[in-house]
Amino acid sequence: MNEDFDLLIIGAGPAGMAAALAAAPSGLRIGVIDDNPLPGGQIWRDGVHAHLPANARRHRAALAAAENIRLFSATRVVAIAGPQQLLLEDDERAWRAHYAKLILCTGARELLLPFPGWTLPGVTGAGGLQALIKGGVPVAGERLVIAGSGPLLLASAASAKQAGAKVLRIAEQAPPAALAAFALQLPRWPSKLLQALQLFDASYRSNSHVLAALGEERLEAVRLQQNGKLVEIPCKRLACGFGLLPNTHLGQALGCRIAGQAIAVDQWQACSLSDHYAAGECTGFGGSELALIEGAIAGHSAIGAQAKARALWPQRQHWQAFADRLGRSFALDPRLKQLAAADTLVCRCEDVSYGEIAGCSGWVDAKLHSRCGMGACQGRICGGATQFLFDWPTPTPRPPLSPARIESLLQLAEPDEAG
Known part of the structure; x- marks a missing residue:
């Protein structure tokens, strides 16, 4: 048809x-x-x-x-x-x-960077947390940590608090000087200044980033580096996103x-x-x-x-x-490239670790040595991560562009009715 x-x-x-x-x-x-x-x-x-x-x-x-x-x-x-x-x-x-x-x-889509424990149940993206809450997932009474970079962290925290969660920390990787310069420019966009004032949260910390999600079968705590010091916060949920x-x-x-x-x-x-x-x-x-x-x-x-x-x-x-x-104010710190350990999964779809692909020259080389990027998400998650971690170019998409039924793909072999 x-x-x-x-x-x-x-x-x-x-x-x-x-x-x-x-x-x-x-x-x-x-x-x-x-x-x-x-x-x-x-x-x-x-x-x-x-x-x-x-x-x-x-x-x-x-x-x-x-x-x-x-x-x-x-x-x-x-x-x-x-x-x-x-x-x-x-x-x-x-x-x-x-x-x-x-x-x-x-x-x-969210940029998700791999770090030890990021695949534990209870760890999501910052935007993913918002989607879960909007979809009806109950978070009332839960202790949350939100980490990464950009305004989405504050928006996710606001959604979580409105749903009854207790936000323990918002860890923003950008340094104080960059955030101060950004704040000084906000009066040029009054609606954004008002939004920032409405979303401000006392748990917000700059120059802070996640080091590891801790737990056995699910998330139990988060380890952060906060202004050069190690901090561990017991929590039930971690929402982590490093921009879009x-x-x-x-x-x-x-x-x-x-x-x-x-x-x-x-x-x-x-x-x-x-x-x-x-x-x-x-x-x-x-x-x-x-x-x-x-x-x-x-x-x-x-x-x-x-x-x-x-x-x-x-x-x-x-x-x-x-x-x-x-973009300038929330540019990612190169230190974030060092978050993953050798056994940290980079490609969650195909269980490919950082150590398996760290020495590869690019996507083709990684696929020759592993199944990185060959799972259901077609490299959408690990593709963004490897761009940041290794400076690999964006992987070339191949059909199907989204998961599809076999009978749908068979239509590609059929002659064009309009032809």
Whole structure:
């Protein structure tokens, strides 16, 4: 089965919703593909304990009201099925989507770095903790430690406290001088200054990072290095995240140019591949404000509304400046490269340890000597870790781009009905 779209958007987070709504007045056939049950992405993730902001509710309502926008939730991109066509799968079927133009709004994922004990039950990502809480996992009364880097630590702590958890420590690896410089610049973005004041927590410590998660069958305590001193804190849960990585797998597979760790775009949010655009955190982390603006620019550009796109450039520049400041202030300390021991797992899917791949020259060499990156996540977790640990380039994605049923993959061998 095939479906045809004038404009196909991958991702229904802030950037994807903004892109669809910007393009909707054209009357074109617009499809929005997202692997979550409801639109909103990770930042506006729904759940039994989620509290969606008003802006998220407005975007969701506008998306539902647009007659020429079709939303495909709980739908995954499995593979590239041919020129300007993707193989998609949901829980019931697989089909090909043909498109004239494509906007990638594939977002970002947490950077998780390996350290002794990081695979113990009770250890999650900082964003993962938020997702669990929104999904209804009870944490009331639990003693938590949150560690890593970036504003997500404070947001995760706030979610945990609202759910009744006791946050014992927020360990931020950035030094005090970097945080002070960041704070002095926040008045340029009043909403971010207010947000920082609201999220401030007395348990926050700079120049602090996790050394090990301790326990036998599950987490029992966390060992931290805090201002040069060793600290051990008994706790039931550790949430640890070292920033975000752009999701570039689909862009790479399509042939879009990658700059650094993100999909490269021009002033119109256009990729190096003709009729392909990208917006939001797959082009670099900047928060929901920047994602919304970039998504709208991409949507306007895709339908030829250049004047409307250009009118948004000053807003993009304003929020890009915030993103740049954020990146400089929370740059990871090279000492974090030394967290893993020889027997620490780097690839959790295939149980590959740090010692097995530390001497490898890159991904190909690592795969020749182990199964690193060959598990269910297709290198999404260990790929980011090895980029930081060994400076390996981003692994080249191979189909399937997400776990898929055999009958879905068989469609790749079938002739294109539209051909």
